Amino acid sequence: MQQDICNCKKVKRTADEKSQLSNRLARIEGQIKGLRKMLENDCYCNDILIQSNAICSALSAFNRQLISSHIKHCVKTELMQGNDAIVEELVDTLKKLMK
Secondary structure (H helix, E strand, C coil), X not given: CCCCCCCCCXXXXXXXXXXXXXXXXXXXXXHHHHHHHHHHCCCCHHHHHHXXXXXXXXXXXXXXXXXXXXXXXXXXXXXXXXXXXXXHHHHHHHHHHCC
16 A cells, blocks of 8 residues: 555646646656766766756746646635635745745
8 A cells, every 4th residue: 555645635636737747847857867977977066056956947847837726726716615714825835935
């Protein structure tokens, strides 16, 4: 039996959304493996820093896509159901993402 690593609320995502997000993460994973090899191969610091920054940008793009989906679907649904607390949750999340 596989252990559930998400000890939280669940969200049903479309197959397309899951695929897009999963593909982004796979590319990021590949970039991180490449970064590790660069370090192991004693690549020039500047080259490693540029690759590291590319990974940060890719992760930011992942977060932007996910937050957009969250607002359009999860937040909208909760507001329509009268749950105004979702706004504070969103504000708290945005504060964490903008550090």
